[in-house]
Amino acid sequence: MKPLRTPPRVEPRRPGNALIVAAMLLSLCILSLIKARYCPSPYGIPAIDSCLIFSFLGDLWISCSQQDSAVAESAGDGSNLLFCAGVEDNEGNAVAPKIVADEAVSNLSRPLCSETSKRSNVCEAEGGIRLQGSSRTIFLHPSLADREWKIKPYCRKHDPPAMKKVNEWTMKPFPSDKAPPRCTAKYTVPALVFSIGGFTDNLFHDFTDVIVPLFISSYRFHGEVQFVVADFKPPWVSRFILILRQLSNYDIIDADNDDPGAVRCFPRVIVGLSFHKELGVDPSKTATGYSIVEFKEMLRKAYGLERPTVERWGVRRKPRLLLISRNKTRVFLNEKGIADMAASLGFDVRATEPTNKTDVGEFARLVNSADVMIGVHGAGLTNMVFLPAGAVLIQVVPMGAPGWLPRDTFGQPSRDMQLKYLDYHIEGDESSLTEQYPKDHPVLKDPSSIHKQGWYALSEVYLENQNVRPQLDRLKNTLLEARSLLPHNSKEA
Known part of the structure; x- marks a missing residue:
């Protein structure tokens, strides 16, 4: 630490x-x-x-x-x-x-804010910056801007329900007929302003909307950057404080509760985080080519994770399988049967459900001890960020889920994280939806017609109101394939 x-x-x-x-x-x-x-x-x-x-x-x-x-x-x-x-x-x-x-002419002609992706905007300015957190205002020298710029510093700008929970910040030149706001504190490092509003408190959104973009935006500074957090949530900051401490050497500034008279002066300010892709980093867009591999290394340091890669298994060591449980939606209706079957294949099985109250470091160490992790599509699979390289992720895909959903959220990101990836698609007789709808209903016969109604329609049907009961004989083949992908001592195995 x-x-x-x-x-x-x-x-x-x-x-x-x-x-x-x-x-x-x-x-x-x-x-x-x-x-x-x-x-x-x-x-x-x-x-x-x-x-x-x-x-x-x-x-x-x-x-x-x-x-x-x-x-x-x-x-x-x-x-x-x-x-x-x-x-x-x-x-x-x-x-x-x-x-x-x-250089006033060139500065004014250069936009302060730019779109880094379809998910994020970033505003940046350098030289005589004055930040007032209580009013969510950043005052700039008039040579840097000739108008106001507004931004909500959260990586989900395409999603109105998320952005309703994010407050807007204003960047503007201080008036030419008044003195600039007087500095009450001066800093020698850049300020990075970002929000933890939106959809945070869901592990997937915690990482894909904030933590990975924060890594992308701050890793280049080697800790010499001041975090200014908007839409402050003390429990969230406490939960991820070890990660935040890896990326900044300084105490966090809570913008929402800053003294109304405080004006903090910085040589540079960045408002908003850069987003590349779901749970991912594009090395070609980073300052020195760093990637999700460096992100995972940062997590290992933050939580003291011992295993960078999986070890060989054999008679002397069973491969460990971690089953991610759920108790509200997308529940394994035959979880005990799955655990018993996996144990019969020679796995050391652990089953547990992470929640918002789960200690992140403790659960990260449990995940890091696993060789295979299996779970139904959902936030719990985000814990794959703690798996050692070479481990296997098995995503159980609910019936009716569109193909891009499992691929983009966990499939491709897991491969970038140097994991082996398998999926298991739930069929009609393995889904609780067959008990809720008649056989000829579009939910069962024509999922694409539900997809066309938009995200909230497909989510309500296929994610929020579906439980699963994988056929053990069919799932057994997937677990055997996962075991074969792990390094092992052939003479013992």
Whole structure:
């Protein structure tokens, strides 16, 4: 577990440095006066009454009379901004500044927000960022934006029911006729703003909507990034805190409960997370080519998982099978029969149901000890992220489920995670739906007609109101195939 470090707050004043900076800036003012008198402005900046030159070193402001030109800011954050105005207030902030920048035209022409996928938007800005969590507002230098940008920082923008649970954030330039909001805390690392609203508290959505995109967006910073969490859920943060600590070295900022007067200043801000695919990472879209393999390695570190890969099985060691139970929908109606049959094939069988109250680390270690994991399509199969490489995932696909659903949610992602994948499709005589509908009903005879009614119709019928009873003889063949895919000692087996 990484020790947390409190982010740097207001930087201490350094009188010696401040005097040096003051002398340098005064010299610049004098040179500017000479230049203004004898040379035209190369930037074409209109004449102004005075120029305020700003430096973060010592929070020092210096003003001097100047005609026809302006002086660049030394902000200490990589930006080259021109602060031109009339007077200062008692706090040393500019009053009614006129602010321009040496790259203002190119900055304004570049959009702050972009679509990273059909599921996600990301907004990003750099240079003099002021974040006020209580109002969900991010103030930008006018050289970075000439209008407001709004975003809901959650990776499910195509899904209105999810987005209703996500609050909107605003990024906007601070007014040109007022002083910028005064910083109450300063940071030297970027801020990453994201929401844990939406469909979280379902393990699949926890990972595919937030945790994997968070990895994609933050892994490149090697911990040197400040998480600002919106739509805060203390139980959710507590549940996944070990993962969050792997990705950020700093205490999380709860935006919803931040002090109303707090204005946090960052050199850079990223609002929203990048989404690539369900439970997946596209290495070609990451900063250094990292993939879901590095994601699984990160999880092993977070929870102290001992097995990166499966070991050989034989007489001295039985292969372990973990059966993911369900007790509300898509229930195994013959679970005990399945467990007994698997045991007769030589498996060390464990059956359990993960819930939102299950300790993630404890369950992750149980999953990591398994060689084969089997379960009906559903959130519980998301625990495959903890399986060692070379393990086998068996997805039991409910009758009537469209082909893309098992493939995209767990089939392809499991292969990317270096797992072996098998599926078992429930047939008519193995489904409880045959007891609910007449034999000639479209639910049984024409599932595609139900699919055409949309996600919520097919989900209600085939996922929320179906239980399964796999035929043991048929399922036995699938378990034997799974066992054959595991490395084993042939002489013992």
